[in-house]
Amino acid sequence: MRISDPKILGGLAKLDVELRQGTSLAELTSLGIGGTTDLLRIKKHESIPCLLRLLDDGGVPHKFLGGGSNLLVGDSELPWVVLQLVAPEPDIVLEGNLAHVDAAADLGRTVTYCAKNDLGGMEGLIGVPGTVGGALRMNAGAYGMQIGTYVREVKLYRAAERKLETLRGHQISFEYRHTSFAPDDMMLSVTLELPSNPFHEILKGIRICNEKRRASQPLGQKSAGCIFKNPPGASAGRMIDELGLKGHSFGDARVSDRHANFFVNAGKASAKDMLALIADVRERVQKAFGVELENEVVVWNA
Ligand code: EPU
Numbered sequence: 001m002r003i004s005d006p007k008i009l010g011g012l013a014k015l016d017v018e019l020r021q022g023t024s025l026a027e028l029t030s031l032g033i034g035g036t037t038d039l040l041r042i043k044k045h046e047s048i049p050c051l052l053r054l055l056d057d058g059g060v061p062h063k064f065l066g067g068g069s070n071l072l073v074g075d076s077e078l079p080w081v082v083l084q085l086v087a088p089e090p091d092i093v094l095e096g097n098l099a100h101v102d103a104a105a106d107l108g109r110t111v112t113y114c115a116k117n118d119l120g121g122m123e124g125l126i127g128v129p130g131t132v133g134g135a136l137r138m139n140a141g142a143y144g145m146q147i148g149t150y151v152r153e154v155k156l157y158r159a160a161e162r163k164l165e166t167l168r169g170h171q172i173s174f175e176y177r178h179t180s181f182a183p184d185d186m187m188l189s190v191t192l193e194l195p196s197n198p199f200h201e202i203l204k205g206i207r208i209c210n211e212k213r214r215a216s217q218p219l220g221q222k223s224a225g226c227i228f229k230n231p232p233g234a235s236a237g238r239m240i241d242e243l244g245l246k247g248h249s250f251g252d253a254r255v256s257d258r259h260a261n262f263f264v265n266a267g268k269a270s271a272k273d274m275l276a277l278i279a280d281v282r283e284r285v286q287k288a289f290g291v292e293l294e295n296e297v298v299v300w301n302a
Pocket of ligand 1: 230235237
């Protein structure tokens with residue numbers, strides 16, 4: 001979708017929102033799949049309520065993009081524009097055991113920055129691509145930890161009420177790859193309370209998680225992490241593997257040879273290919289195990 005209304009274009013300039021016309025979402029997502037649309041880059045959280053009013057009044061649908069690492073976007077020209085936060089400088093500020101982190105901050109860099117300052121707890125998230133905001137929204141986790149455990153406060157834009165709001169940790173529920181945030185809430189910043197631990201101790205944990213991840217996941221390939229959530233008490237990857245589906249493909253969308261719950265873009269996969277692969281694998285698992293796998297990947301299909 002292209003913004004051409006002069007009133008909106010003028011409003012964007014006034015709000016200091018950068019417009020990147022005709023941006024390819026394939027370049028902003030770890031799967032390397034997605035059509036084109038206008039990208040709006042937001043430099044100040046305070047401008048968000050006015051920006052959203054401007055877009056709503058002008059009839060411009062929109063979606064919020066984090067790091068694009070858990071996302072499958074439709075092909076061709078997309079019928080909505082995309083909003084993305086630009087991380088401020090600095091994007092992480094420490095205060096004792098508290099880390100105040102902008103939602104646009106890179107997750108891996110946040111984990112290492114905190115570790116270097118003797119703040120641990122998030123070792124399991126090393127190697128998880130994406131932003132802190134994206135990790136927060138999904139309650140990202142690995143190797144027995146999840147980010148929600150450490151959340152003390154979240155600043156967000158509440159789309160339903162059209163206002164900026166601050167929530168305390170206890171007002172948010174964090175479950176397995178799920179939170180109580182509304183789908184259109186936009187994460188802006190978070191305060192994490194992290195346990196003190198000397199850097200060399202945290203580093204040991206980071207190295208262990210890194211090794212486990214390298215040994216079991218297709219890190220160098222284009223993917224969105226795990227495609228399906230694990231059903232209670234089972235592993236989606238193991239079930240897909242047991243069906244002999246590693247390497248199974250539709251076009252260039254392929255079940256990873258390394259981890260069967262990672263679907264990779266092995267070349268020029270389209271969203272259509274990837275969605276066909278997801279539907280096919282879901283159906284085969286349903287037939288064989290009687291389990292309906294739920295997507296972990298977020299799908300923005302036009
Ligand atoms: N397994 C297979 N074949 C496979 C993949 C896995 O037999 O192709 C077996 C493994 O050998 C293991 C079991 O299945 O016995 C579980 O596998 P793994 O330890 O890799 O964990 P997972 O359940 O597949 C979860 C998360 C990952 C996270 C890892 C490590 C989900 C959907 N996945 O994977 O998170 O990195 O544990 O904690 O919760 C993600 O969320 O995108 C993600 C990759």
